Amino acid sequence: VLTTLSGDIEDAPRIVSGIGELDRATGGGFVRGSALLVGGDPGIGKSTLLTQAAAALASKGHRIVYVSGEEAVAQIRLRAQRLGVADTPVELAAETNVEDILATIADGKRPDLVILDSIQTLWTDMADSAPGTVTQVRAAAQAMIRYAKSTGAAIVLVGHVTKEGQIAGPRVVEHMVDAVLYFEGEGGHHYRILRTVKNRFGPTDEIGVFEMSDMGLREVANPSELFLGERHAKAPGAAVFAGMEGTRPVLVEIQALVAPSSLGTPRRAVVGWDGARLSMILAVLEAHC
Template sequence: MSKFKTKYVCQECGYESAKWMGKCPGCNNWNTMVEEISSKPSNSRHDSIHLSKSTVQPITEIASEQEPRFDTTIQELNRVLGGGLVPGSLVLVGGDPGIGKSTLLLQTSFTLAEQGYKVLYISGEESTKQIKLRADRLDQQTPPSLYVVAENDLELIEQHINEVEPAVAIVDSIQTIFHPGIQSAAGSVAQVREATAHLMRIAKGKGIATFIVGHVTKEGAIAGPRLLEHMVDAVLYFEGERHNTFRILRAVKNRFGSTNEIGIFEMKERGLEEVANPSEIFLAERPVGVAGSTVVASMEGTRPVLVELQALVSPTSFVTPRRMATGVDHQRVAMIMAVLEKRVGLMLQNQDAYVNVAGGVRLDEPAVDLAIAVSLASSFRDHATNQFDVVIGEVGLTGEVRAVSRIEQRVREAHKLGFKRAIIPEKNIRGLEISADIELVGVKTVEEALREVMRG
């Protein structure tokens, strides 16, 4: 009888070592090395990924027709996917526990099955009765072309796929699936890597559009090896907070569309509902005449979204003032506060500062800089801004206001929601043709912007 050989594998990055180490040299995380039995599967075809029998041909002879997409009838999901679900694609959906990943995919299963597509929902976490109870809570008519199975064994899952021959398959979740030819436990780096590679071979070989659900770590990244995100065609993150009803579906990788698109949903008793006009929802509870509140137009993919930025500046009782930011980059807020101190003369060094984006949205583009500066200055001076003003612009370290992209779309969205004036970079006014009845005010510096806003 041959002796089993063991190795230690990092559960975060997949680094392998012959001996145990407390700190992984690959990702520098502690206590992530787990002992695994190193034995190759009896079938060597699992050692590499084979999509199909390959042939070499000139690129000019390859047909470039656009593949038809499955319409999920969920427009927010279609937008994030780039116009619909591509046959044969492998899509990874990640998010915090309880955020609504399974609910979204179950609703997607309903809409696809209602159109006559065969859908196979594979659950490794719930029984079929639990899935049926969740479907009943959604209060939707269950179509007969939706098939459900509770299975963890990858080889049995492949048999079920060959038996049903679905157009769309959903695997919930990839961390619970195991390959019997690999000795390590389900959820380990080796199992997740092999299960994903096997599902990719099935998806590409049979043309089955496949969703796989991935758990996330406490840092918010997809659990498992980083290779997992490179193997799939699209990576979607489902974001939101449990105490907030809004959920944001964000694409961080998409081979069939833009990676900047977001879809916004609202969690209700009967599942997730699309938010067709997110700007109107985010501004519905905006206070009027309160210092520290400013509206900014941010681009999320191809869609402008108007959100409220709130700031609170108050004298500190600590030696080191507190700086907290929710929904925007903390380092960006610190930089803007330094600009306000140096270029505008606001003494913020003995003030606590809190910045928040209302509605739970995260803004990561520099076009919101000027709105952050206006909110902080408004709260510090206790001077409310005009409720009909929208502020757009990037702030530089010398206090200048830089031009931003797609200014026309931002201004049109602001006018559509009833705003009367837009404070924008002066360089953006050149060549700007807006037929809408909205006043455009161009500013060169932050100080000039503050004068205009406080005067308005």
Template sequence: LQAAAALARAGRSVAYVSGEEAADQVRLRARRLGLGDAPVQLASATSVRDILTTLRQGRGPDLLVIDSIQTMHSDMIEGAPGTVSQVRASAQELIRFAKKGGTALILVGHVTKDGTIAGPRVLEHMVDTVLSFEGERSHQYRILRAIKNRFGGTDEIGVFAMAEEGLTEVGNPSALFLTERDERIAGAAVFPALEGTRPVLVEIQALAVRLASGATPRRAVVGWDSGRLAMILAVLEARCGLSFSACEVYLNVAGGYRLQDPAADLAVAGALISALSERPVPKDAVLLGEIALSGEVRPVAHAALRLRESAKLGFSRALLPAASAKQAAGLTTSGFARLADLVDHMLGRD
């Protein structure tokens, strides 16, 4: 709706057809977002024949938004709206109209619980671009990701924040996931994650609580894989001599961000070492590297890109695999071939 209003204000002809809400409901939402004065043509309809007949009576719009394709119904085929045959037939008619009249067409679609488009897979092949919004309801940020794009790459993302006035662009996504770093705090480490080709710096927080002898320690993880945490704890004990067996361990990725990148291993290990020893990680440092069961610290993909973004955001040091040390242009680097070397460095034993 915000994109449609922006194009309408720029002089484009825009039609917004809702199959789920009445036109007055869409209008109320537009007013709440401060878009009430945008000259968008609103309609509430589910019949594809009625929609196309109305649009053909005049000059076709520059942009047509259908919200959503699962509510559309074509009388050329039997079946209830939302069925595979109806979604396919409705999309075909709308795409044919858009191609013939030179109209840009946006089909809003439902998604399943696992994030895939509901309905036939052929729908993805019929369109030029497939975009998806990702994000948790409890967090303010949304990531716009391209799954298919005939006009460019699919490895770029857009990051938006959900505010009262709608979605607003986030120019520096790292600001969402980094806490204030005026003071050095034990158990916090910064990791340059990668979304497509866009680096996003996130803060990994660890807490180690010593228990009385005989108590069973807990392991709690938010935003990361609990199995990978168990592996790193085992490597720290077996290869580096650090024991967490008498400690409860809590790990959190700040801002509700979810990490799946094995390059975060070294940052997690750094946060754990810092939490156990009560020695803060330098606040101007980032950590990245994959940890093997042997205790080896392995290089990661796109290290130069991650480090370049870190330097732009004011970080001046990098703790990383020894094999990647030469890629850190503009940063002071400390390279480690083994995890034990990082432990010695952080505990002042090197």
């Protein structure tokens, strides 16, 4: 059916969670009828973040369905109790078959948001291969995205990340969804960064910053304060750098250390940045400064 750009929008275009850093990363909230892919290392806090988001939306009267293929319902309830959100009306299911999931969520009012944790555990009768294979992941994602577009429900797919830092499974899934977010964190640190790498409905390279605590994730409205909280102003070889992350300026500390080398050719090493880019910038500075 052909239509025009000037048609009416039936529902509100976005579902705002009220979690400021999450809404910032998604471009202002979940868009109805969209599919969003969230990836991250195991144990980084993806399920915690989405449980808190589901509870926040459900408390506002939205119908939220959380489907887990990795945990039993009792495990999800335990996490909700730890986070203090067990009394919110989030609907739970432990299921991996796409056809059964669609039949379950079809009961009652259309869901506003469906969370599927994770895409690697889903399988569909339309494909003959084993769950987790490229064929199954692609077919399951296609079925859920088709459901989102036809009903107007927003879909969140959780994806595992490989050791190279890419979401496991076929790259075509990242092209199929409307937004891709990575949940990142360094071992031994309590802060987490939700980074947007693709968003058809908002800016890319946007970040949301969270702090992990015993009660779950706490949003950090001023990341610069967190990043510079342990800074020693008089420490040699350290300087503050002002950079842009999406639409937000962020202050971070850059540290440099020079030590004698026993090698014939001294070596430069860098952490958190591309080594080739560092060599190019240092060459430019040496030539012109």
